[in-house]
Amino acid sequence: MTAAPGPRRDTRGIVDPAELLTRVRFRRHSPAPALRPYLEHYWLIDWDLTEPYASHVVPHPSVNVVFERGEEAGDSAVLSGIGLELFTKKLTGTGRVCGVQFRPGGFRPFATARPVSHWTGRIAPLTEAFPATGTAEAAAVLSPAGDDARVAALDAFLLAHGPAPDPAAAQAMALVDLVRTDRAMRRVSALADRAGLSPRSLQRLFAAYVGVGPKWVILRYRIHEALERARAAPAAGPPDWSRLAAELGYSDQAHLVRDFTATVGIPPTAYARALSAA
The missing domain is CATH 2.60.40 (Immunoglobulin-like)
Structure with missing residues (x-):
């Protein structure tokens, strides 16, 4: 580890x-x-x-x-x-x-x-x-x-409370790190293949050691990335949201906008505009 x-x-x-x-x-x-x-x-x-x-x-x-x-x-x-x-x-x-x-x-x-x-x-x-x-x-x-x-x-x-060595914890941490650092890791099935686990076993591992499912982790890190891109907008110009959606593994721009809005509370374009005006 x-x-x-x-x-x-x-x-x-x-x-x-x-x-x-x-x-x-x-x-x-x-x-x-x-x-x-x-x-x-x-x-x-x-x-x-x-x-x-x-x-x-x-x-x-x-x-x-x-x-x-x-x-x-x-x-x-x-x-x-x-x-x-x-x-x-x-x-x-x-x-x-x-x-x-x-x-x-x-x-x-x-x-x-x-x-x-x-x-x-x-x-x-x-x-x-x-x-x-x-x-x-x-x-x-x-x-x-x-x-x-x-x-x-x-x-x-x-x-005073540990930690107790646990190989499953080490595996879970390594898999989440992979999702965080490898933008190509967009699908649960691909992550399960990399781990050498069935999708069901991967779900059980994440529930026991991470607390949420692997799909949720993938999407949450992609929203973090979208936030970073939006914050860069005032210096680099507005992001190409359609292209960013594809890079982050979304099927289309509408899905990125929906997830961003549900998580942050406002659409990504409005968030970028608010930062630019600040």
Whole structure:
């Protein structure tokens, strides 16, 4: 099993990253070496706002553990399963978040009792997955002023819960990485052939270890790509949506427009225009 080379530098999935980064302090950090094969990164956010701000994210096919401190709600710790729809988070006053983004397929070795599909579409108290977790763990993560201490606390929390080596988790992570990096991987049947599995066995593997089906993963990464292309429009000119639809494996432009609109909330052309006008 190979570890991720380091925190991602892209802003894939964030609907308006330029606006977000003017409102909050956002950064990513690598976990301890023993955790890197299973995690994308830690993500830390601090904010001090004079007016409320709503961020919008098209979720990755990843489970997240989120520790949050806010002025009104105090400390919380939740398990955020894969979000099936656009995720909107309203930020007010001052606060901070310390999050763990697992690699798709990387969460199950820490919580072996249930398939990852059990958490899909849910935000649950962290105690449902890790019953011994309490306020002390949340305070240990959220209280330090410096990033290094927060990262060390996240490392300690996760290392106390595993990971349990699991060849099926490694296979699931490798297959999702293939979908993410190979734009030619557009069909579930092709992915099953590459894995040496029947389509039904591939579906079972993804339900148990990723939390969603392989077709959903393929489509979600294609929407991320479409978002990136739309954000490049002001500099490079409007994308050729028909050509992009074909490149992303859609049968026609209408299917791309439908999926983009359903996921992001507005059609891709309107999204590109709004960015150009900002």
